[in-house]
Amino acid sequence: MAANRAEVNALMARLADGDRSAVGPVFDLLWPVLRRFCGRALASDADGEDAAQEAIVKLFARAASFDPGRDGLAWALAIATWECRSIRRRAGRRRESALEAVAELAADGDTEAALAARELAAAAREALAELDPRDAATVMAALSEDPAARPAAVAPATFRKRLERALARLRNVWRSRHGAI
């Protein structure tokens, strides 16, 4: 990695100076690094791929303002970290909106039903929090009405299988917490 780091710095400096011949080598060096980094930082493979793509595109978009005195690899990883955080925040918002939808079901009914729905939503949230983040994301994607919430990179059959396993684990968690389903 030490040799790569020096190479990345030299190539990034060339890129900042407008040397188009450095575009390919910079991409070849940084794309696998960013993919690995984002894949590890995010639970879902599809999210990791998305974050890596956004990070590499942003890196190239900002390459003209790269300061050659900085470390190119650290700069690239900082952009990737930011992208991973953005994707996590988006996933969190999707989860919240799906749970809010459960609470809204009771909004038209009486107070007792609303209270029960709120308690149910809170219990579901707690049970989901105990799941592996990937399982929780699968369940939330299945609950969401937004088709974009489902990972497009995953085949429908694979998604169904994943959902089946995630629901089985959710059932176990629910049983251990509340005794019945």
Place this chain on the structure above:
Amino acid sequence: MARSDDSVRRRAARAYERGRVTAAAGLFAPIALLLVCVPLVTGSGPLWSAAGGVLALAGAAAAWRGGLAGRAARAGLLAGLAPLVAPIAVGAFGHRCSDCGLPASLPLCFAVCVAAGTTAGAILGLVAGREGRRALFAATAVGFAGASGALGCVFAGASGLLGMGIGLALGGAAPLLAAARTSR
């Protein structure tokens, strides 16, 4: 969602070009404003103002392209700001450049153009001293600095342009000679 590597590579290359255009526009927009407005403010006329617009476009194009030309254009236009705003500096002394007439006020205008040109020349000489292809860089940068400075110093007529030229040569010579001597 998952694109092939080639598609990501193409997106990255397009983003790179977009980023360079944005960076060049961000840097040159304020300079372009000065290049277009100063000749109008000093009464040099719309032709000089249009020339300023063309110069700004040429500078932005060079900055987008990058390399030695981009660096030289940036340095030249930034250094050229000194003679460009010279008429405004003269205005600070209570002199109105648009009323500039022979002979009383001319020495002041001439002196300001020489001083501004010297400042620009010294800056370019110092920057060029750090470049590998010093002569080419200096020639390109002086071209941009001279053109942008001319838009300001033209308020004093031919003598203003001459004064700026003398200043550029005087200011740039010493740092360039020093750099050439140390590199030997």
